[in-house]
Amino acid sequence: MTISQKKPAGFPKGVRLLRHADFERVYQQGRRHFSPSMTVFFLEREAAGGPRVGLTVGKVLGGAVARNRIKRRMREAIRTHLSPLTANVDVVINPKKSAAVLETEKLQAEIERAFAAVQQGKGVITPSRAKAARDGDPGKGFAASDTPRTKAKSR
Numbered sequence: 001m002t003i004s005q006k007k008p009a010g011f012p013k014g015v016r017l018l019r020h021a022d023f024e025r026v027y028q029q030g031r032r033h034f035s036p037s038m039t040v041f042f043l044e045r046e047a048a049g050g051p052r053v054g055l056t057v058g059k060v061l062g063g064a065v066a067r068n069r070i071k072r073r074m075r076e077a078i079r080t081h082l083s084p085l086t087a088n089v090d091v092v093i094n095p096k097k098s099a100a101v102l103e104t105e106k107l108q109a110e111i112e113r114a115f116a117a118v119q120q121g122k123g124v125i126t127p128s129r130a131k132a133a134r135d136g137d138p139g140k141g142f143a144a145s146d147t148p149r150t151k152a153k154s155r
Contacts, residue, residue, distance in 0.1 A: 011079045017054030017090055026054075026092045031123030033114055037099040037107070040114045041092040042123060051118075053078050053091045061097055070100055077104075077111040085115045 017023060030043030055074055057067045074095060085091075093114070099107065117123065 011075055011082075015050065015052055015082065017052045017092060022052075022090060023054055023056070023092055026090045030090070030092075031121075031125055033117045033123045035110050035114055037096050037102050037110060038114065039094045039096070040118065040123075041094070042089050042118045044087065044089050044121070046088070048088055051082065051085045051087060051089050051091060053082065053093065056092060056094050058094075061095065061100060066100060070095055073104065073107060074099070074111070077108045080108060081112045081115055084112075085119055087119055087121075089118060091115075091118055 017026070026041050026043045030041045033040040033042065055071055057070050059067070061067055061070060074093060078093070
């Protein structure tokens, strides 16, 4: 009896978000999708190559062992549900404390729902981007009226 083995879907460097500048760009210019155990930031990019995903797990979620466990579980959920996400988009997933104790099936379902929302472009505009759009300044994110003014001294 032979067992047919499939090569497991990996999480290669090509689908990972690696550079700090890329994370910052997604945070500053992207959209957000909220779920009970994570916040997903995403930003469509013009370069082809499919989705790229990054994780940020802060120290508030526990010590190194706890954070690494969360990252392992999240990477596995991402790996198994990445194929339906076909958009050229950068995604940053920021788990909440509840992700540490969430059952694997529920975590995977939540990742799947988040990726579906990203694929459809559903999300909330980040505050800095919303302010820039409201003030009519797509560049720096603030209008000239927001800059501090000083009174001229009279003699």
